[in-house]
Amino acid sequence: MQDLIDWQRIDTVLLDMDGTLLDLYFDNHFWLHHVPMIYGQKHNMDMPDAHAHLVTRFGREQGTLKWYSVDFWSEELGLDLALLKKDLAHLIKPRPSAIEFLQAIVESGRHAWLVTNAHHHSLTLKLAHTPLAQYCERIICSHDFDEPKEAPAFWQALQAREHLDPARALFIDDSEPVLKAAHDFGIGQVLTIAQPDSQKPARSGLAFPVLHHFDDIMPIPAR
Numbered sequence: 429m430q431d432l433i434d435w436q437r438i439d440t441v442l443l444d445m446d447g448t449l450l451d452l453y454f455d456n457h458f459w460l461h462h463v464p465m466i467y468g469q470k471h472n473m474d475m476p477d478a479h480a481h482l483v484t485r486f487g488r489e490q491g492t493l494k495w496y497s498v499d500f501w502s503e504e505l506g507l508d509l510a511l512l513k514k515d516l517a518h519l520i521k522p523r524p525s526a527i528e529f530l531q532a533i534v535e536s537g538r539h540a541w542l543v544t545n546a547h548h549h550s551l552t553l554k555l556a557h558t559p560l561a562q563y564c565e566r567i568i569c570s571h572d573f574d575e576p577k578e579a580p581a582f583w584q585a586l587q588a589r590e591h592l593d594p595a596r597a598l599f600i601d602d603s604e605p606v607l608k609a610a611h612d613f614g615i616g617q618v619l620t621i622a623q624p625d626s627q628k629p630a631r632s633g634l635a636f637p638v639l640h641h642f643d644d645i646m647p648i649p650a651r
């Protein structure tokens with residue numbers, strides 16, 4: 429599997445957080461179980477009705493920065509979502525070998541950058557419960573650019589601000605619209621994640637080369 433990527437053409441590894449470095453189970457459980465449960469209690473709705481109602485509302489904002497905004501949804505739903513997330517913080521977990529992979533990137537003389545659509549509240553909570561920040565030279569939050577990673581403008585702004593050479597970057601993300609924007613922009617190599625949520629089956633029929641396990645692209649040769 430070593431030929432899944434060409435390490436000799438990579439200086440910087442850009443890594444998504446939720447579903448890539450961290451198990452998406454936390455987010456899926458929070459938005460699709462915990463929030464509907466609390467919302468249902470508040471509005472006297474049963475769980476299936478609250479779930480269906482919220483999934484429709486979430487769907488309307490998909491792919492926009494609002495969809496990722498804890499403040500936006502707190503206001504929309506009348507719930508303190510940042511506080512509710514803290515209740516589930518014990519479910520925040522790195523995906524298998526994610527920390528070892530970050531360590532290997534750094535030891536190989538390459539740069540690891542975290543590039544996330546997660547809102548500042550979520551980002552802060554996740555960095556407090558994982559060692560990601562220890563290995564990531566840059567923590568890039570798309571909310572600072574006012575554009576999500578799905579937008580070409582995000583990648584232009586990132587290159588301009590951080591002096592990134594896109595051709596010599598590898599980007600790993602579990603979202604196909606995000607990978608498409610990165611690929612179209614000129615990021616040299618991209619990979620998607622087979623199983624972003626440990627409690628769901630691995631995905632198939634994906635449009636980009638698929639990473640099943642970080643071990644598949646380790647060890648990382650020195651630069």
Ligand SMILES: [Mg+2]
Pocket residue numbers: 444445446447448601602603
């Ligand atoms: Mg993701």
